[in-house]
Amino acid sequence: MNKIDPLPRAAGLGFVGDHIDRADHIRTDDAALERAINAPAAVRLCLDGLDPVVEGGMLLREPMPADASVAAHVLLGLDDDDPVFVRLAQDLPHGANFASHVWKVAGILKPEELALYGTARSLVDWHSRHGFCAVCGGATSPAKGGWSRRCGRCDAEHFPRVDPVTIMLAEHDGRVLVGRQHRWPQGRYSALAGFVEPGETVEGAVARELYEEAGVRAYNVRYVMSQPWPFPSTLMIACMAEVESDALTLDPHEIEDAIWVDATGVRAAIEGRTDAPFIAPPVMAVAHHLLLHWLERCT
DSSP states (O other), X not given: OOOOOOOOOOTTOTTOOOOSBOOHHHHTOHHHHHHHHTOTTOEEEOEETTEEOEETTEEOEEEOOTTOOGGGEEEXXXXXXXXXXXXXXXXXXXXXXXXXXXXXXXXXXXHHHHHHHHHHHHHHHHHHHOXXXXXXXXXXXXXXXXXXXXXXXXXXXXXOOOEEEEEEEEEETTEEEEEEOXXXXXXXXXXEEEEOOTTOOHHHHHHHHHHHHHOOOEEEEEEEEEEEETTTTEEEEEEEEEESOOOOOOOTTTOSEEXXXXXXXXXXHHTXXXXXXXXOOOTTSHHHHHHHHHHXXXX
């Protein structure tokens, strides 16, 4: 199977650009999985719990041990036809926990390496938290090369979950709305965000979240870009939305503060200037690129 060239991506956007062939044709073939894990060129990523292990600016890989079993690993895919696995583990910290080591190494990893790590992290975390069936409570075990789990009691199959999250900039009269959560570093503001709920469209979730968190009524919602976010496993769906008024009614349980900022203020924040009205989100976050997108459109 030929590789597919990665789609164009914003420079610096984190966890995107996974370049390996995910090899679905091997996942569903038990004999092919056995051949893959026993291939001389097969390797597995080394993780420290859920943290990446980096050596020489690359994710550390090790040869597959002779006694490695398919059931204890996830096949991440093929890198130049060489199988790449990651080992499953138990008793891990929850994947949503703050991962300081990831931020330290993200800047030195190539985009495709960081993307591969994000995939591995999400899968290993999901497996560690889904040892029992949500249908009958029976024990589950990995299947399809680690891309699902099957219940040994009722035979239900469970797949790794991805939670869609809308992240959006509200725009009004040449300004955009940014807000801050209580736990963020002082001065840090970002785009507002929230989970898509059952029965909602992306546009509906954007409008609902903006109204619930900031009291503004949105229209003309436009999709901009997306980003996988492995903390623990979300898909950030970045959008722009116009709003009818700049009057705010904040939900203090969701956000601590929100401000309207013009292009001059946003540019100062992106450039990291001391006179900026807020500290911008880091470049690896999609919110940073959403602000850049708005600047490019309005200047």
